Amino acid sequence: MIYDPIDIALLLGKIALVFFVILTLAAYLVFAERKVLAWIQDRKGPNRVGPFGLLQPLADLIKLLTKEDFRPIGADKWLFYLAPAMAAIPAIMIFAIVPFGAPLTLFGHTVQLQVSDLNVGLLLFMALSSVAVYGVALGGWASNSKYALLGSIRGLAQLISYELSMGLSLVPVVMLARSFRLSDIVNAQAGCWFIVYQPLAFMIFLISIAAECKRIPFDLPEAEGELVAGFHTEYSGMRFGLFFVGEYINIIVLGGLATTFFLGGWHGPFLPPAVWFSAKVLAFAFLFIWVRGTLPRLRYDQLMHFGWKILTPLALVNILVTGWWLVLRG
Amino acid sequence: MKILSDIAALVTGMWITWKHIFRRPVTIQYPEEKRTPYPRYRARIVLTRDPDGGERCVACQLCSGACPVDCITMQSAEDKDGRRYAEWFRINFSRCIFCGFCAEACPTLAIQMTPDFEICKRDIMDLVYEKEDLLIDGCGKSPDYNYYRHAGIGVTQPRGSGAEEKPPVDVRGLLP
Amino acid sequence: MPKLIIDDITVEVAEGTTVLEAAQAVDIPIPHFCWHPALGKAGACRACAVKMLEGPVKGIQMSCMLPVQDGMVVSTTDPEAVAMRRHIIEWLMINHPHDCPVCDEGGECQLQDFTIAAGHGIRRYSGKKRTHVNQDLGPFIQHEMNRCIQCYRCVRYYQEYAGGTDFGVMGSAGRVYFGRFQDGELESPFSGNLVDICPTGVFTDKTARFRARYWDYEMAPSVCSGCSLGCNTTPVARYRELLKITARKNEAVNGWFICDRGRFSNSAVNDPQRPRTPLVDGRESTRDEALEALALRIAETEQLYGTGSIAIVGSSRLALEAALLLPQLAQLTSAGALCYFTSEEERATTTSHLGLLSGGTSASQQEIRESDCIVVSGCDPLQDAPMLALAVRQAWRDGATVYVVGDGIVLPCEFTAVAAVDAVPLAAAKKPVLICSASCNSDHPAGLLVQHSQLKLAVIFPAANSYGAAQLAGEQGGVSLERAVASGKIKGIISVEADIPAHLLAGIPFVAALDWRMTETVRAAQIFLPTTAWVEMDGTSINNEGRAQRFKKVMNPGLPIRGLDPAGHPPHLHRTVPPGGEAQPAWQTLALLIERVSGEPVTEPFSGRWERLRGLDAGSEGVMIHDL
Amino acid sequence: MYGDCYPDMETYLFYILAAVAVIGTILAITEKHPVHAIVYLVSSFFSLATIFFLLAAPLIAMFEVIIYAGAVMVLFMFVIMMLDLGRTDEAGRPVLKQWLLPILLGGIILASIGVIAAGYASAPSAPGAITVRDFALTLFRKYGVAVEIISMQLLFAVVGALYLGRRRTP
Numbered sequence A: 001m002i003y004d005p006i007d008i009a010l011l012l013g014k015i016a017l018v019f020f021v022i023l024t025l026a027a028y029l030v031f032a033e034r035k036v037l038a039w040i041q042d043r044k045g046p047n048r049v050g051p052f053g054l055l056q057p058l059a060d061l062i063k064l065l066t067k068e069d070f071r072p073i074g075a076d077k078w079l080f081y082l083a084p085a086m087a088a089i090p091a092i093m094i095f096a097i098v099p100f101g102a103p104l105t106l107f108g109h110t111v112q113l114q115v116s117d118l119n120v121g122l123l124l125f126m127a128l129s130s131v132a133v134y135g136v137a138l139g140g141w142a143s144n145s146k147y148a149l150l151g152s153i154r155g156l157a158q159l160i161s162y163e164l165s166m167g168l169s170l171v172p173v174v175m176l177a178r179s180f181r182l183s184d185i186v187n188a189q190a191g192c193w194f195i196v197y198q199p200l201a202f203m204i205f206l207i208s209i210a211a212e213c214k215r216i217p218f219d220l221p222e223a224e225g226e227l228v229a230g231f232h233t234e235y236s237g238m239r240f241g242l243f244f245v246g247e248y249i250n251i252i253v254l255g256g257l258a259t260t261f262f263l264g265g266w267h268g269p270f271l272p273p274a275v276w277f278s279a280k281v282l283a284f285a286f287l288f289i290w291v292r293g294t295l296p297r298l299r300y301d302q303l304m305h306f307g308w309k310i311l312t313p314l315a316l317v318n319i320l321v322t323g324w325w326l327v328l329r330g
Numbered sequence B: 001m002k003i004l005s006d007i008a009a010l011v012t013g014m015w016i017t018w019k020h021i022f023r024r025p026v027t028i029q030y031p032e033e034k035r036t037p038y039p040r041y042r043a044r045i046v047l048t049r050d051p052d053g054g055e056r057c058v059a060c061q062l063c064s065g066a067c068p069v070d071c072i073t074m075q076s077a078e079d080k081d082g083r084r085y086a087e088w089f090r091i092n093f094s095r096c097i098f099c100g101f102c103a104e105a106c107p108t109l110a111i112q113m114t115p116d117f118e119i120c121k122r123d124i125m126d127l128v129y130e131k132e133d134l135l136i137d138g139c140g141k142s143p144d145y146n147y148y149r150h151a152g153i154g155v156t157q158p159r160g161s162g163a164e165e166k167p168p169v170d171v172r173g174l175l176p
Numbered sequence C: 001m002p003k004l005i006i007d008d009i010t011v012e013v014a015e016g017t018t019v020l021e022a023a024q025a026v027d028i029p030i031p032h033f034c035w036h037p038a039l040g041k042a043g044a045c046r047a048c049a050v051k052m053l054e055g056p057v058k059g060i061q062m063s064c065m066l067p068v069q070d071g072m073v074v075s076t077t078d079p080e081a082v083a084m085r086r087h088i089i090e091w092l093m094i095n096h097p098h099d100c101p102v103c104d105e106g107g108e109c110q111l112q113d114f115t116i117a118a119g120h121g122i123r124r125y126s127g128k129k130r131t132h133v134n135q136d137l138g139p140f141i142q143h144e145m146n147r148c149i150q151c152y153r154c155v156r157y158y159q160e161y162a163g164g165t166d167f168g169v170m171g172s173a174g175r176v177y178f179g180r181f182q183d184g185e186l187e188s189p190f191s192g193n194l195v196d197i198c199p200t201g202v203f204t205d206k207t208a209r210f211r212a213r214y215w216d217y218e219m220a221p222s223v224c225s226g227c228s229l230g231c232n233t234t235p236v237a238r239y240r241e242l243l244k245i246t247a248r249k250n251e252a253v254n255g256w257f258i259c260d261r262g263r264f265s266n267s268a269v270n271d272p273q274r275p276r277t278p279l280v281d282g283r284e285s286t287r288d289e290a291l292e293a294l295a296l297r298i299a300e301t302e303q304l305y306g307t308g309s310i311a312i313v314g315s316s317r318l319a320l321e322a323a324l325l326l327p328q329l330a331q332l333t334s335a336g337a338l339c340y341f342t343s344e345e346e347r348a349t350t351t352s353h354l355g356l357l358s359g360g361t362s363a364s365q366q367e368i369r370e371s372d373c374i375v376v377s378g379c380d381p382l383q384d385a386p387m388l389a390l391a392v393r394q395a396w397r398d399g400a401t402v403y404v405v406g407d408g409i410v411l412p413c414e415f416t417a418v419a420a421v422d423a424v425p426l427a428a429a430k431k432p433v434l435i436c437s438a439s440c441n442s443d444h445p446a447g448l449l450v451q452h453s454q455l456k457l458a459v460i461f462p463a464a465n466s467y468g469a470a471q472l473a474g475e476q477g478g479v480s481l482e483r484a485v486a487s488g489k490i491k492g493i494i495s496v497e498a499d500i501p502a503h504l505l506a507g508i509p510f511v512a513a514l515d516w517r518m519t520e521t522v523r524a525a526q527i528f529l530p531t532t533a534w535v536e537m538d539g540t541s542i543n544n545e546g547r548a549q550r551f552k553k554v555m556n557p558g559l560p561i562r563g564l565d566p567a568g569h570p571p572h573l574h575r576t577v578p579p580g581g582e583a584q585p586a587w588q589t590l591a592l593l594i595e596r597v598s599g600e601p602v603t604e605p606f607s608g609r610w611e612r613l614r615g616l617d618a619g620s621e622g623v624m625i626h627d628l
Numbered sequence D: 001m002y003g004d005c006y007p008d009m010e011t012y013l014f015y016i017l018a019a020v021a022v023i024g025t026i027l028a029i030t031e032k033h034p035v036h037a038i039v040y041l042v043s044s045f046f047s048l049a050t051i052f053f054l055l056a057a058p059l060i061a062m063f064e065v066i067i068y069a070g071a072v073m074v075l076f077m078f079v080i081m082m083l084d085l086g087r088t089d090e091a092g093r094p095v096l097k098q099w100l101l102p103i104l105l106g107g108i109i110l111a112s113i114g115v116i117a118a119g120y121a122s123a124p125s126a127p128g129a130i131t132v133r134d135f136a137l138t139l140f141r142k143y144g145v146a147v148e149i150i151s152m153q154l155l156f157a158v159v160g161a162l163y164l165g166r167r168r169t170p
Helices: A005-040 A056-066 A077-097 A121-131 A133-142 A146-177 A182-188 A199-212 A237-262 A273-294 A300-329 B002-021 B062-066 B101-105 C019-025 C079-094 C110-118 C153-161 C193-197 C287-305 C320-332 C344-357 C365-369 C386-397 C446-451 C466-476 C481-486 C520-524 C586-598 C608-613 D007-030 D034-054 D058-083 D096-119 D132-142 D144-165
Strands: A101-106 A109-113 B045-047 B072-078 B084-092 B111-113 B165-168 C003-006 C009-012 C049-054 C059-062 C073-075 C129-131 C141-143 C168-170 C177-179 C203-205 C232-238 C241-247 C310-313 C337-341 C373-377 C401-405 C416-418 C432-437 C456-460 C492-496 C510-515 C527-530 C539-542 C547-551
Touching: A005 A056, A005 A077, A005 A109, A005 A237, A005 A273, A005 B002, A056 A237, A077 A121, A077 A133, A077 A237, A077 D034, A101 A273, A121 A133, A121 A146, A121 A182, A121 D058, A133 A146, A133 A237, A133 D034, A133 D058, A146 A182, A146 A199, A146 A237, A146 A300, A146 D058, A182 A237, A199 A237, A199 A300, A237 A273, A273 B002, B062 B072, B062 B101, B101 B111, C003 C019, C009 C019, C049 C079, C059 C079, C079 C110, C153 C168, C153 C193, C153 C386, C193 C203, C193 C241, C287 C310, C287 C492, C287 C510, C287 C527, C287 C586, C310 C320, C310 C481, C320 C337, C320 C466, C320 C492, C320 C539, C320 C586, C320 C608, C337 C344, C337 C466, C337 C481, C344 C456, C344 C466, C365 C386, C365 C432, C365 C456, C373 C386, C386 C401, C386 C432, C466 C539, C510 C520, C510 C586, D007 D034, D034 D058, D132 D144
Parallel strands: B165 C129, C003 C073, C310 C337, C310 C492, C373 C401, C373 C432, C401 C416, C432 C456, C492 C510, C510 C527
Antiparallel strands: A101 A109, B045 B111, B072 B084, C003 C009, C049 C059, C049 C073, C141 C203, C168 C177, C232 C241, C539 C547
16 A cells, blocks of 8 residues: 555564564563562562563563463364464554654654554554454353353453443543544644543543453453463463463553553653653553552452443543533533 | 542552552572571471480370371381380371471470471482481480380389389288 | 150160160260279279269269169269369379370270360379389280279179189289289180270280370271181281281170180281282292183193092181182082082081071070070080180079080089080070080080970081081082092192191192182192282171171281381382282182183172172171071 | 555455455354354454455444444354353254255345446445544434434333343342
């Protein structure tokens, strides 16, 4: 679709950059999580592999790669193999639409620091995040294990429920930015971040994305106290690794989206835009880890109750109020 | 307002964990830093001797009876001087859970636990300790205790000459 | 039938029962030392104190001395009674040494149990303990007088129950001494029961001294194989070693006690010379190889010398299960002879005496104890079946007259010597019993039985399962090996736990033996298969009165750990079968052989009229064979 | 941005995607296992969505994925998992009689395609991207009443479902 070879090269470069940064960041997010949790619990965390344990992700990677690739008896072979990819790939794909810096000028080209600036970007995010459910559902179902099946049924129900409130919480953002295009949304926040106008929507979005990436206190699909490891109980080696890393990619991506939708994206004074963006994403990642270190897991009925009876109505009311406000303001 | 108190609870929790991030870790880096266990620490089991140098163990099998994991086996036998002793005595440390019931059950204070907790072995069969591995040249705790002095039957000393014992009754004596 | 209330439970018991027994009938335990069901009451220890709340007597009473009366209300848990018992125990413990760890009674000690039960955990008395000098009571009984609590059980048993005269009580007050007048072996052939009857560790089994503890014992109800009486025992094993044998109560048979011969007879089981591996022509092999070779040799012998050249030989010590499979094997191998007896004389006398017992005329030991006129005719019970002598003594103690026909017979009671059975006034007696021996055919009692319908017979058979062997020999038309060999046709012998004299084996080219003892037959056999001793298997034997009794497996077969490495501890080895542990019960080996010959597996030896013995409970009184 | 693409590349993409969609749908019909059928159908939806994208209808493409792949099929799967249909491999294939009607309908469709293909040599050219604004205007201005009626219906359905599914206290 693109004529210019430089454009194609730039596009490929951006894809490669995003891939590299996201995967490395996800790996180190695992490390950071273990460290921060350890600090919260007055421990030291991983500190044996490399200086301050910095090579721990590498060691984990080697471990996961060299582990036995195990498939339980009675498992559905192809779905069992496919599911981890179905969990991780949509998460990475979403990042294609996230603008992670102000447009640059390079070789006489204006380069959007964004892989693809779709006019329906926000809808693509909704679409892909709804498809990510399949990884969880099929992985658990194909394992032929009761724990995994229970985990995946929980995951299905939870992801469908919280997707609703997540989508509804984004409607006011669209109403304010008057566009589904993410670069438009970011530019609309050049003056004032949407979190100022929409604190409620932000809170709903924050809670919903925590549920979307199955983080504590919403980690019921893998509740280790009851379901061993939930939907990925039967996975080992790199297939488990994909599920695992998918969760952290999800954190980064959803953090990036929260930044884009509510915290002004790459906008910020003094520092370069990409730095601002990274700082905001990392702050979100830290928030997730911090919450994990603090809150206990919800009960399943509490989770459902909260999603359907509190978050969704609140989001609807918020849309209504925003709509009236916009109409009144003209 | 319930919701306000709920939010306050959330924030309090978050604040507490935040504070802990900056605390000093309590972790001790084990192989580099070692700490000295207390004298009553329950680790490797030893068999002690009485103050006279004899084996304290009388192979009464109370320790093996008390052992919840059945890691102690022994065979009692009679020595030439009438002393009951362990012909062989075996503790399987790969089974032992260091609960200390054996030391608690021991009526002669023979079996005692020491603070030596580093007893890993490459071969699991090396963790089967026999009597010669367990027996030490000392009294351990309670250095003055000698069971046979208090048993009330004459084994290490003539009958009637132990602690709290009268001399033997002369059955044929006419005096009441 | 007086009715009383014990701890809010209403009990109705027979007249003359004591309160203690009434309480035991409803599973209320009351501590006791001097009282023993076989010895009765003495009122010496005072540990069984209870409080009588209502009724003819009131206040603290000794429950073992008090016959029940209507309207009694007894409390065993009344604080006053509990305090009384606690103080009694504390008194008894004042002079008791602190040597439980080195005492063999520890763990199975009544004094220990009741001390714990009374809550007397810590000694308050700080004075000195009285001590005694021990006696050497021979190779079987260990004496430790310091532990005595003066319950008088031992002397009451030894002198009154067993009729011993060389053991008694000496001294007075706090210096009472139970022992012999001087060191030396106890003379009574029932002295081993002192070990069982002493509530604490004054008398312990010297043969099992310092070997194991009660909680480590491997025990199972069993039956003594020493003589034909089939007294009930509980053998005790540890580490594949038979440590000791204790008496087991069976009111119908031996009561509470057993004789010393049965008690101290474990050496054959522990014998290091016991053959434990299958042998084919002197070469060690596996069970399968030996069975294969055996089947092959049988076929060869028959080919060489024609059918009917094989003799299948059982014995009177063989358990009933194996004995029942022998006819099947004989039929399959078309054997020329099926023998349950080696000597013709033994076969004839045993079978003829068996014929006398078939009508339910046999007297149990219980019936002997309750008899009022006993004739011991031409046999020496003390020699051939000691517990019969003890039963005769109990009858005598209850007033029975005892007549003895024959010379040189000693009984532990007074008796009248008569020249012949005819001289005994049997017609005047209500429950007369004639004791005779199957090995002595001179004075056959068949005529007497016809004359006196109430007369019961106690026949002493030569071995533990003679009754069963004779029964089967009669049913299956078995001949004696002696006669079979004399016919000259027998060229091969399969001996199943049989003791065949050398002269019978002399001209036989092929001998196979199944046994657990190193007998002459085993030495002569070309093919040998090890079997298990009676403590290593479940089995059934029929005693002299025709009572089938089940004995259970006490321990696994195999070399005792003690014999594995005499220098030190047991070897560090993991194996599923212990060395020498391949032996299996004779009937199972026979079943394998039958399967090999016929192709059909044998799963159960009891069939046909014997089927009722399948579920026979080892703890029961047994089943009379003529009831089947 | 979408107007000036390489026509041939777009065409190749279309054929590949169309093939995937058709094969996926056929497999979804013939597959005996419901979960596998769902997976095939979802992949078919994806290629369909991409075709919509190529046809410059990104909004439809997104809705295709969100609504059909992301919601309807997920609900199907949820129900299948909850019901646990057991061994579906043993289910018999449809016999010829049951195939008759589908074959008839398929024939009609094929015939219509043939007629259309004979009448029009090429597909109508894309009229330019449909923006969200166009979509919204059409939906809420032109068909506003219909949308409201439908939404009322959905509301009734929700209330009805709640009524039926409420916990009854005896």
